[in-house]
Amino acid sequence: MKTATSNRVLALALAAGLGLSVTAQAAEQGDAKEGDFLRGAKAWADNCTRCHNVRDPKELRDDQWKTTVFHMRVRGGLTGQQTRDIIKFLQESN
Numbered sequence: 001m002k003t004a005t006s007n008r009v010l011a012l013a014l015a016a017g018l019g020l021s022v023t024a025q026a027a028e029q030g031d032a033k034e035g036d037f038l039r040g041a042k043a044w045a046d047n048c049t050r051c052h053n054v055r056d057p058k059e060l061r062d063d064q065w066k067t068t069v070f071h072m073r074v075r076g077g078l079t080g081q082q083t084r085d086i087i088k089f090l091q092e093s094n
């Protein structure tokens with residue numbers, strides 16, 4: 001009787017623990033893929049002024065920014081994550 005109860009408690013604790021770690025991992029991976037506005041603002045200020053004057057986010061439409069930043073990603077050697085972050089920032093600021 002005592003053993004059955006503690007086994008059930010152990011099973012519940014394990015299930016809860018596993019559930020939590022799987023959720024945390026998924027959230028981490030999701031966050032890493034999606035563009036982030038604040039990170040993008042910083043990456044934009046750090047990288048997009050290196051070769052020319054800063055271009056106003058309002059200069060281009062969402063679709064134009066996507067194409068332009070892909071082009072600039074190659075020039076500037078940006079990572080995929082920096083590129084997604086910058087696109088997110090520009091598309092929310094134009």
Ligand code: HEC
Nearest residue numbers: 044047048049050051052055068069071072073075076086
């Ligand atoms: C390694 C140097 C370099 C970096 C870093 C760079 N650019 Fe450029 N950019 C250029 C050059 C050179 C041109 C002009 C020729 C061209 O379009 O490739 C240009 C052109 C542009 C244009 C004008 C395009 C057009 O058709 O009017 C925009 C807008 C622009 N860059 C935005 C950005 C943004 C946003 C970033 C940051 C993600 C960035 N650039 C980073 C070199 C760079």
